[in-house]
Every structure is written in structure tokens, then in C-alpha cells.
Amino acid sequence: MNAIVALCHFCELHGPRTLFCTEVLHSPLPQGASSGDISGQNEQAEEEEGGIQMSSRIRSHSPAEGASADSSSPGPKKSDMCEASGCRSLAGGHPGYVSHDKETSIKYVSHQHPNHPQLFSIVRQACVRSLSCEVCPGREGPIFFGDEQHGFVFSHTFFIKDSLARGFQRWYSIITIMMDRIYLINSWPFLLGKIRGIIDELQGKALKVFEAEQYGCPQRAQRMNTAFTPFLHQRNGNAARSLTSLTNDENLWACLHTSFAWLLKACGSRLTEKLLEGAPTEDTLVQMEKLADLKEESEGWDGSEEEEKPSSQPEVVEGQELSKCSTETSLMPDCNSWNVAHRRLSVFRSLRHMRQVLGASAFRMLAWHVLMGNQVIWKARDMDLVQSAFDVLRTMLPVGCVRIIPYSDQYEEAYRCNFLGLSPHVQIPSHILSSEFAVLVEVRTATRSSLYPTLFDDEQSLNKYEFVVTSGSPVAADRVGPTILNKIEAALTNQNLSVDVVDQCLVCLKEEWMNKVKVLFKFTKVDSRPKEDTQKLLSILGAAEEDNVKLLKFWMTGLSKTYKSHLMSTVRSPTSSESRN
Secondary structure: OOEEEEEEEEEEEEEEEEEEEEEEEEEOOOOOOOOOOOOOOOOOOOOOOOOEEEEEEEEEOHHOOOOOOOOOOOOHHHHHHOOOOOOOOOOOOOOOOOEEEEOOOOOEEEEEOOOOOOHHHHHHHHHHHHOOOOOOOOOOOEEEEEEEEEEEEEEEEEEEOOOOHOOOOOEEEEEEEEHHHHHHOHHHHHHHHHHHHHHHHHHHHHHHHHHHHHHHHHHHHHOOOOOOOHHHHHHHOEEEHHHHHHHHOOOOHHHHHHHHHHHHHHHHHHHHOOOOOOOOOEEEEEEEHHHHHHHHHHHHHHHHHHOOOOOOHHHHHHHHHHHHHHHHOOOOOOOOHHHHHHHOOOOOOHHHHHHHHHHOOHHHHHHHHHOOOOEEEEOOOOOOHHHHHHHHHHOOOOOOHHEEEEEEEOOOOOOOOOOOEEEEOOOOOOOOOHHOEEEEEEEEEEEOOOOOOOOOOOOOHHHHHHEEEEEEOOOOOOOOOOHHHHHHHHHHOOOOOOHHHHHHHHHHHHHHHHHHHHHHHHHHOOOOHHHHHHHHHHHHHHOOOOOHHHHHHHHHHOHHHHHHHHHHHHHHHHHHHHHHO
16 A cells, blocks of 8 residues: 555644654665664564564665655754654664565555655645644544645544643644545545554553653642743753653554554555446346346256156156257357357358348348347248357347247247247248238248358358348338437448447447436336326437337336346335335
């Protein structure tokens, strides 16, 4: 996590001051700097915390790193420092602390002030604001402030007991500074709990020292018996003690370095950025629902098969049931496994290929019936040809609107399927042939082998086939048709667009019109608006034409059960709550 954690102190002589800060270094340490142990200064206290090798290793002094005693350091001047170390954490020659994260090769460096001038200015301003204007009621507690230019700050102010201070307490704050506002806000609960733990430990140590000092020499009675001299004790330097003195902990700064480094490591690990592709599409939801239904049916079929095993005629029953199961399975929209198995035998490669083979007018008629939800019937001897045609045509529809019976020896009603493949000898009822809600594509043997040119290198060439498209309601050439059909044809005729780009155009067009379907569904089915309002809505959606309205009503049947139940629950909940009131 690219952030800085700092401990700040309000000095009654100099105002807000930064005592100690820990920052993250992603690049190697500058040349000349080392993290070797310096004997006689600190004991090496290694502990594993949050995956960091926390070692109290002291960095050797290096002018390139700008130690606090260096005159070029951006820190405050020596004349501004309290003589009794009230504004100082590390000694003048102390080089600071370094912890190495072996997993990420990141170094956590602690010293009194950031070495970079810009970072020093940011920390300095955050320190001043945290101990002056940006304060909670009661002057103790967490608060958030900041801006894009100077960074965003999580600040927690608190008091430390001091028997020699005015009011017997001193004011401190622990601040976390980073430029990512959203990340910092999302980390609020975590930072509040961990920083509160550090503060409780500091306050507990200081309270023990305070009680011991008060027991030995009560300051309250002594001050009441002394003449009133405001701030005299402060200006004499008797009360400006360091935090190590207030807590009686010589290893305080090493412990704070360990805590701050772990805080930066843990806070950066708990939240990670992930690429979100948005909410699942209606096609995805419908596929998930159908897969779940198919799984339940298969489990129920397995159970019933075991129960019916002793039947006197198992062969006939099993054969009938298996044929039903295969038909129901063919209704599934996910045909990826079928595509892999039949890719070699596929004849139609894409919608563009089909349009080139059938011709522009025949393809437009066929596509119009597909989009309107009418029954599309293919009669052919070649079952692979029919399956490839359905596999291409279905890409124009939402998954929930597709019901396919790839090949059958008898006619099936339109309520069962809107894509039906038949063998040539199957008789189709006359009312279906003359119906305006059905279209028939007959695949015949061509009289001339060169009737259709070979557009793709297919294993089964289309030269030998002749395609006849008929319907009881032929689409006139000058008919406007649904808007999405015109856009699909424009994409197919644009030779600058590859097949993959056309596929993505289809996905975008379907999502656009499915969003219109959702709006119309909520407006008419859930809210029950009058027809006049519905007509106004259709005009706003750009779908007031007759074909567009028919298309929206058909596509409405493809909405997922999840979406419908969600809408109904959100509508019912306010009504139920009002009735309870």
C-alpha cells in the first residue's frame, strides 16, 4: 500500500510536530546505504508478523538518505526542537529502521521525517491539520480529511498522561496518508481497529508511569501551593518530555516501527484491485438457470430409473424416456460442446456467409422471422447442415428466446420450439405453410453444380444445394423492419468489419435491446402503467414502430427468472412495509 503512517505530537512551544513516520520503498536502497546490524545500539528482535521479516535493523547513516542530523534534511531546524526531546523521536545520529518484506521485496523505512521534500510537506500539513482544525468532538477519536493535491488522511487523535504537563496530559495523533481516497475510506474499519490497539497500548504504559509519579510526588497539590506562573514550567523545559520517557519504554520506536510496517503490509494485502466486467448479462443468467434445471432433471431421472428398473418392459420405457431427455437437452442454449464435436462438419460459418449463400432478400426474410420469434423450419437430408444453420441464426437472439429441436421425424408445434429441423419426407400441416408466423427453408439438390460459388473452403461444399425460403407472410423489400435488423445488415455488408467484430456488434446490439426490454417489462408488467404512458415510453426508447414492439414483446419472454423475481421483490417490499406501519 502506497501510504505513510506517522505519529504526531502537539508541542506547547512549537505547535504540531511529526515525531515518527514509516513509509514504503519499492525501489532498492540508495548506494552507500546498508541494513547491517550496528552492534551496541539495538538488540536484533526478529518476529514474523503479517509475512514481514520484522527485524530491528538499524540503517547505517548515509548522506544520500538525508538523516535527521544532516543540514540538508527537510526537517525542522535544530533551534526549533525541544531541548528535552519533546519534539524528537530518534537521536541526532540515529539512522532509522528498515524492515524487509521477502515476499514482495518491499522495504518499510522509519525515521522522524520523510526524506523527500514533497512528502515532508504533505506529512507536515497533515500533521498540522490533525492537531488543529481537523478534530473530533472531545478532541479524541478518528476523522477523515484531505484533498486531491495534498492527499487524504485518516487521523486518530488521543491523549497521553503526563504528570508534568498542563492538564496532566499531552496531545498526540496517528495519521495515515495516501492519495487513493476510495481505498482509504474502505480501509477505515481496519485502520480504526489496529490504530486503536496501538493507542491503547501507549496509553496503558503512560498511565502506569503517571500513577507511579503521582503516588511518589503528587503534582496537583504542589501546583496549587505554588504561585500562578502560566507556562513557566513548560518554558523551563521541565515538562517537555519524550514519549519514551512518558511510557518508560526504551524500545518504543522499534516497536512502533514494527507496528506501522505491519499495518502498511496488512492494509495493502486485505484489499486488492480486480477487473470487474459488470453485472452478469441476461444470457449468462438464463444459462445458469437452465443448467440448474437440467441438473435437477438428470438427478430426478437417475432416481426414477433405479425405481423403475424391475419393470416388465424396461427396453421400451427407457427408449421413450431417453428420447425425451435428448429432446429436452437440445433445448439448452449452450452448444459449445456440440460446436467442438461438429466444427469439422459445419457448413455455415457465420451470418455473413449465410447471407452470401441465401441472397440478400431471402436472408432478410429469414432474419425477420427469427427476430420476431416466429417458427423457423429447415427441411434437409443433411442434419449437419441444419444444425450449423441454427447455430448461426441463434446468435441474433437472446439465449432465453432460443428453443431448438435440431432434427425430428415429425412436425413439432411452435410452442415447443422456434427452430425446427425436419427430414424431407415429413409432412408439414397446411395451416403452418400458409401461416404468417412461420418460415420454411427447403434444402434441395441443385440442378447445376455451379449454382452457388464456393465462398469458403468447406469440407461439404454448398455447390450442390439449392435453398428455397418461403413464408405465408413474405417481408416486402421496402418494409422498414425492426431497427436491430437494419443494423445487423449494415454490419454484415460492411466488408471492413471482420467476422469477429461483427460478432461483438451482435452482442452489443442484443444488450442494447435487452435493456429496452427490461425497461418495458418493469413499466408494463410490474408498474402496470396505462397504454398511453407505454406508447410514450416506446417513443423515448426509439421502438414505437410495429415491428420493434413485436420484437420487444417476444424478447421479453427471454428474461431470466432471477431478474423477474428481483423486480417483483423490490416492488413488493415498500408496499409490505407500508402495510405494517
